[in-house]
Each structure stands twice: as C-alpha cells, then as structure tokens.
Amino acid sequence: MIKKIYLIGNPNVGKSVVFSRLTGVQVISSNYPGTTVEIAKGYLILGQEKVEVVDLPGTYSLDPTSGAEEVAVSLLKELPKDQIAVINIIDSTNLERNLLLTVQLIEEGYPVVLCMNMCDDAGHRGVYIDFAKLEELLKIPVIATCALTGQGIKLLTERINEAISAPKPGLTHQDRWLEIGKIIEQVQRLEHRHHTFREILEDASVRPVTGLIMAVGIIYAAFKFVRFAGEGIISRITDPLFMNIYRPLLEKLSAPWQEKGFFFHLLIGDLISGKIDFKQSLGVLTTAPYIEFGMVLPYVISFYFILCLLEDIGYLPRLAVLLDNLLHRLGLHGYAVIPVLLGFGCNVPGILSTRVLESKRERFIACTIISIGVPCVPLQAMIFGLLGKFGGWYVSGVYLVLFALVIILGVILNRTLTGYSPEFLLEIPPYRFPPLLMLWKKLYLRIKGFLVEALPVVLLGVCFINILLYFKLFDFVTAIFAPVIHGLFGLPKEAVVALAIGFLRKDVAVGMLMPLGLTANQLFIGATLLAISFPCIASFVVLAKELGIKGLIKSTAIMVTISIIVGSALHFLVLH
Amino acid sequence: MQIKADEKAKVLEILGGTNLESKLLSMGVYKGKQVVKLSHIGLKGPVVIKSGRSILALGHSVAEKIIVEKE
Numbered sequence: 001m002i003k004k005i006y007l008i009g010n011p012n013v014g015k016s017v018v019f020s021r022l023t024g025v026q027v028i029s030s031n032y033p034g035t036t037v038e039i040a041k042g043y044l045i046l047g048q049e050k051v052e053v054v055d056l057p058g059t060y061s062l063d064p065t066s067g068a069e070e071v072a073v074s075l076l077k078e079l080p081k082d083q084i085a086v087i088n089i090i091d092s093t094n095l096e097r098n099l100l101l102t103v104q105l106i107e108e109g110y111p112v113v114l115c116m117n118m119c120d121d122a123g124h125r126g127v128y129i130d131f132a133k134l135e136e137l138l139k140i141p142v143i144a145t146c147a148l149t150g151q152g153i154k155l156l157t158e159r160i161n162e163a164i165s166a167p168k169p170g171l172t173h174q175d176r177w178l179e180i181g182k183i184i185e186q187v188q189r190l191e192h193r194h195h196t197f198r199e200i201l202e203d204a205s206v207r208p209v210t211g212l213i214m215a216v217g218i219i220y221a222a223f224k225f226v227r228f229a230g231e232g233i234i235s236r237i238t239d240p241l242f243m244n245i246y247r248p249l250l251e252k253l254s255a256p257w258q259e260k261g262f263f264f265h266l267l268i269g270d271l272i273s274g275k276i277d278f279k280q281s282l283g284v285l286t287t288a289p290y291i292e293f294g295m296v297l298p299y300v301i302s303f304y305f306i307l308c309l310l311e312d313i314g315y316l317p318r319l320a321v322l323l324d325n326l327l328h329r330l331g332l333h334g335y336a337v338i339p340v341l342l343g344f345g346c347n348v349p350g351i352l353s354t355r356v357l358e359s360k361r362e363r364f365i366a367c368t369i370i371s372i373g374v375p376c377v378p379l380q381a382m383i384f385g386l387l388g389k390f391g392g393w394y395v396s397g398v399y400l401v402l403f404a405l406v407i408i409l410g411v412i413l414n415r416t417l418t419g420y421s422p423e424f425l426l427e428i429p430p431y432r433f434p435p436l437l438m439l440w441k442k443l444y445l446r447i448k449g450f451l452v453e454a455l456p457v458v459l460l461g462v463c464f465i466n467i468l469l470y471f472k473l474f475d476f477v478t479a480i481f482a483p484v485i486h487g488l489f490g491l492p493k494e495a496v497v498a499l500a501i502g503f504l505r506k507d508v509a510v511g512m513l514m515p516l517g518l519t520a521n522q523l524f525i526g527a528t529l530l531a532i533s534f535p536c537i538a539s540f541v542v543l544a545k546e547l548g549i550k551g552l553i554k555s556t557a558i559m560v561t562i563s564i565i566v567g568s569a570l571h572f573l574v575l576h
Numbered sequence: 577m578q579i580k581a582d583e584k585a586k587v588l589e590i591l592g593g594t595n596l597e598s599k600l601l602s603m604g605v606y607k608g609k610q611v612v613k614l615s616h617i618g619l620k621g622p623v624v625i626k627s628g629r630s631i632l633a634l635g636h637s638v639a640e641k642i643i644v645e646k647e
Binding site: 008060061063065066093094096098100127174177202203204207208211317320321322324325328333334423424425426427428430 | 581594595596598599600601602603604606607609614616617618620621622624628629630631632633634635637638
C-alpha cells in the first residue's frame with residue numbers, strides 16, 4: 001500500500017518538471033542545480049487512491065553534505081519503507097554519475113522506480129542506452145521519459161506499483177563506482193561525434209577570454225531587450241489603453257460627481273488642471289492601477305522573459321564561474337549570482353534562494369547586499385519612468401551608486417564578519433533549449449505571482465495613504481522627520497511620506513514622489529534612497545525568516561546607517 | 577602537479593578533510609578517476625574540469641586540494 005511517493009535525484013535532472021507532469025501542480029523549474037529550495041507537494045491518482053507526491057531537493061548521494069541534501073534524506077525516512085515508493089529521476093545524458101544514488105537507494109531497501117529523463121537529449125548527444133539490459137542488471141523498473149514533452153510519464157505511473165524493497169549489503173562509494181563502471185560498460189554506447197555548435201558554445205562560455213566577451217554581450221543584450229520590450233509595451237499597448245480608453249471612461253463616470261468630497265479624493269484623487277493625471281492624481285482608481293499596469297507590469301514581463309530564457313538555457317551557472325573571483329572579495333562565491341539575479345526581479349525570491357549558499361555568513365552577506373544594492377523590477381521601472389526623461393545619466397547614476405555600495409559593503413562585511421565562506425563546487429549543466437511552451441508557462445507563473453502579491457498591496461496602500469493625507473495625519477510624521485529629510489538629504493518635507501511608503505511598496509513610494517515637482521537632482525537622491533533604505537514589508541518578512549531576528553536587526557541597522565550616510569553624501573555632492 | 581587547460585590527468589589524492597572528499601566522491605571525482613581540465617579563470621579563480629560526462633566548476637582552493645598525475 002503506497003502512502004507517499006518521493007521524487008529524488010541529482011540536482012538539475014528535471015525533478016520539478018516530472019513533478020509538474022505527475023501532479024498537475026505548476027512549479028518553477030530551471031536549468032541550474034538548486035532551483036527547488038522549498039519542498040513542493042501534490043497528489044497523483046493511482047488506481048482508486050490519491051497518493052501524495054513530494055518533490056525533494058537534488059542530492060548526489062544519501063550521505064548528505066549540504067543543508068538541502070540533509071532535508072531530502074531526512075524526509076525520505078519519515079515513513080516505513082513498505083509504505084512509500086521512490087521515483088529516482090536520472091539525467092540520461094549522464095547515466096554514470098546519476099547511478100551512484102540509484103545503487104545506494106537499492107542497497108538501503110527503498111522501493112525504487114528508475115525514471116530515465118531527458119532521453120531525447122541523450123540521443124542528440126550520441127548516448128545510447130539499453131534500457132532493458134539496465135532493468136535486468138538493477139532488478140528495478142526502468143522507464144525512459146522526456147518530461148518536457150510528457151513522453152513516458154503515463155508508463156511511469158503505471159509501473160510505480162512494481163517497485164519493491166530488496167535491500168543489499170552496503171558498499172563504500174569507491175566500490176559503488178567500480179560496480180557502476182561495469183554496468184555502464186554493458187548498457188551504454190557512446191557514439192563519438194564532432195563537437196556540435198552547442199558544445200563549442202558551452203566550452204567557450206567558461207574560458208576566460210571568450211567567456212568574458214560572451215558575458216558582457218549577453219548582459220548588454222539582456223538589458224537592452226528589457227528596456228526595449230518594456231518601453232514598447234508601454235508606448236504601444238498600456239499607454240494607449242490608459243489614455244484613450246480608461247481615462248475618458250473614468251472622466252465620464254465621475255463627471256456627475258459635483259461635490260469633490262472624501263470619496264472623490266479617495267478614488268479619483270486630485271484633478272490636475274481639471275483633468276485626471278495618472279501620474280499625479282493619486283487615486284485608488286487612477287494612479288494605483290497606472291503605476292502597477294502602466295509603468296511596472298510591462299517591465300516585469302520583459303525582465304522575466306529574459307531571466308526565464310537565461311535560466312532555462314543554462315547560462316547562469318557559467319556566469320557564476322566567471323564572477324567567482326569578484327564575489328570572493330565580497331565574502332561570497334560565484335553561485336551567489338543566482339540569488340542576486342532573482343533579486344533584480346523581486347527581492348523576495350532572491351532572499352529565499354540564498355539557501356543555495358551553504359554557510360550562515362554567506363547568507364547574511366547575500367541577503368544584506370540584495371536588500372541594499374539590488375533594486376527590484378518594480379522599483380527600476382519607476383526609476384526609468386521618472387528619471388529617464390532627465391537623461392540617461394541620472395538613471396545610470398543610481399545604478400553606479402548601488403554598484404559601488406555593494407562592492408564597498410561586501411568588502412567590509414567580508415573583513416569584519418567571523419565565520420567562514422565555503423568553497424565553490426558546482427556542476428555546470430549543458431545548454432538546453434526548452435520548448436517555447438515551457439517558457440510561456442514559467443513566465444505566466446511568475447507574472448501571476450507578481451500580480452497576486454503586488455496588486456492588493458498597491459490598491460490598499462494607495463487607499464490608506466489617501467485616508468491619512470485627507471485627514472492630514474501625516475503632518476505629525478512629517479514634522480518629526482522633516483529636519484532629517486530636508487536638512488540632511490535636501491528633499492522637501494513632503495518627501496517624508498514617500499520614503500515612509502517605501503516600507504509598503506517601492507513602486508508606489510516612487511510614485512508618491514511624482515506630484516511633488518522635484519528637480520532632477522532631488523529625484524535622483526530620493527530614488528537612490530528608496531533603493532537602499534528599508535526593504536519593503538514582503539522582503540522584511542522573508543529576511544526575518546531566513547536570518548532570524550538577530551540577523552534581521554543587524555542587517556536593518558546596516559541599511560539605516562548606509563541610507564543616512566549615502567543620502568547626506570549625495571546631497572552634499574549633487575546639490576552644492 | 578599543475579596541469580594546463582585541455583590536459584588530461586588522473587586523480588591521485590584528495591586533500592582537505594572527509595567532507596570535501598565525500599562531496600567530490602559523490603559527484604564522481606575520486607582516486608583513479610581520469611579528468612580533463614577545461615579552463616581556469618584568472619590567477620586565483622575557479623577551475624573548470626570535465627569528469628566523465630559532467631562538467632564541474634571548482635573554487636581555486638578546492639582545485640588545489642585535488643592532487644593529479646599526468647598520464
């Protein structure tokens with residue numbers, strides 16, 4: 001009687017794709033080790049029964065050497081072995097290395113089914129496997145699958161019941177490798193092929209000179225694309241919709257509303273020379289949807305499109321190799337580029353994915369750097385929207401300040417924090433070109449995630465701000481902080497409200513700066529301050545979860561100190 | 577000994593504690609295994625090797641602990 005099914009396998013063999021196929025639960029999958037940092041659970045109908053399926057983090061063996069591997073192994077021991085089935089997922093293009101875990105699972109008496117994933121890719125790479133022979137040698141069901149297309153998944157579910165426990169005496173890893181070598185000789189045939197274009201690219205991207213050229217080119221192209229596509233969506237789609245359809249509609253509906261009282265102020269906001277101005281009116285139905293859909297969403301779409309593409313192709317681990325040297329100076333290692341890049345989308349998944357880093361010290365450094373120096377897409381979109389019209393230098397200025405901060409802060413943290421930063425040891429996946437449909441699915445998941453998280457906060461936030469503004473409740477806060485804001489940072493005292501709102505959501509906060517009529521320099525200081533000061537509430541919650549209260553306090557103290565120093569320094573440099 | 581990019585070598589010994597050794601072992605790098613060095617990045621940067629069909633990136637100090645012999 002199977003009560004639970006576990007999916008286990010080496011990192012980056014496509015466990016999450018198989019999981020989605022089996023359960024219908026959509027989870028994010030990418031082409032790099034360590035995508036799954038949270039355990040996903042779903043259900044599979046097996047005969048008449050509904051059985052729970054658990055997607056475990058990747059592990060190379062049953063003797064855990066990292067946190068994620070420990071989690072995988074301990075979950076596997078939750079239930080007695082006769083109540084579970086284990087689907088061991090294997091990357092068919094790399095059978096030998098994957099079999100270590102399989103052999104160990106069999107030895108320890110787990111009921112195993114072998115799922116030979118990516119078997120289509122194996123063929124492309126000149127790897128031919130005799131599945132029947134492998135089944136005979138291992139004495140467990142062996143099923144060839146291609147989870148991306150769904151091939152073999154049905155057969156896999158049909159054969160789960162055949163998994164039986166047959167423990168064998170345990171070997172040492174060294175002996176296991178010998179045994180695996182013998183199996184490989186009998187079941188695998190390699191066809192020697194000339195280097196394909198894909199393999200030449202794979203190689204070139206981890207060599208110093210060609211790798212660096214490729215990295216610069218790819219990052220430049222990615223950045224250009226995000227701007228181009230983002231602006232394209234704004235000027236072709238969202239702006240026409242807002243200006244030509246939504247605004248006339250709103251104006252028609254609100255026209256009979258003669259008395260401009262509380263609710264008018266709440267929903268529509270202030271009229272700018274008798275008209276609704278989406279950037280300045282600050283109403284729940286005007287500025288709030290415009291910020292989210294008209295300014296931020298287009299960039300969220302274009303950013304995640306590029307990120308998903310780079311993730312699925314498998315470029316990110318190669319970037320990690322190239323940046324390892326630099327990141328070492330900051331007390332991190334190359335793999336920290338993954339949380340940092342995810343942080344550029346939204347700090348929350350960025351902070352969560354610092355779990356791919358092993359030590360507490362590294363995680364603290366990475367989380368602090370992400371919160372301070374990595375602006376999320378919504379914030380960046382607003383910075384482009386506001387500062388862009390004053391010229392590219394202001395926008396680049398914000399990035400330069402942030403980059404300098406990350407470097408300085410990293411070097412200082414690396415020198416002062418105790419503890420060690422473990423070494424870099426990472427498997428580099430081959431380049432893969434997943435079907436476009438997979439890319440769309442993932443993009444859809446991420447955009448949906450963004451809207452679900454952001455929209456309620458933005459609408460409620462603007463509503464809340466309007467109530468406070470209407471009853472002049474901000475005056476008290478403004479009065480307290482005005483000396484700091486005005487004296488130190490050179491911003492008008494109304495900017496206090498915007499900076500305070502930064503705690504709620506950064507994009508709305510920048511939006512609050514729009515009606516203030518700031519000069520380019522003041523906007524530059526305000527936007528930079530919003531980027532480095534407190535993270536928004538959602539990041540704050542995950543920071544507390546990942547670093548603990550003590551770590552959070554430490555990290556926050558650093559942020560506040562830096563904001564004050566940088567704010568005053570910029571004020572002095574730019575406005576004097 | 578130190579090998580250059582694109583050179584083949586055999587692993588003689590892995591220094592530096594059982595944790596590193598067992599981690600490398602489970603990834604398929606162990607005594608007697610033949611590996612190819614693909615590249616290294618900068619002076620003290622990571623080293624990329626090919627072991628079997630896997631490509632591994634090793635931090636500089638990890639690479640230093642893998643003692644190899646040219647064939």
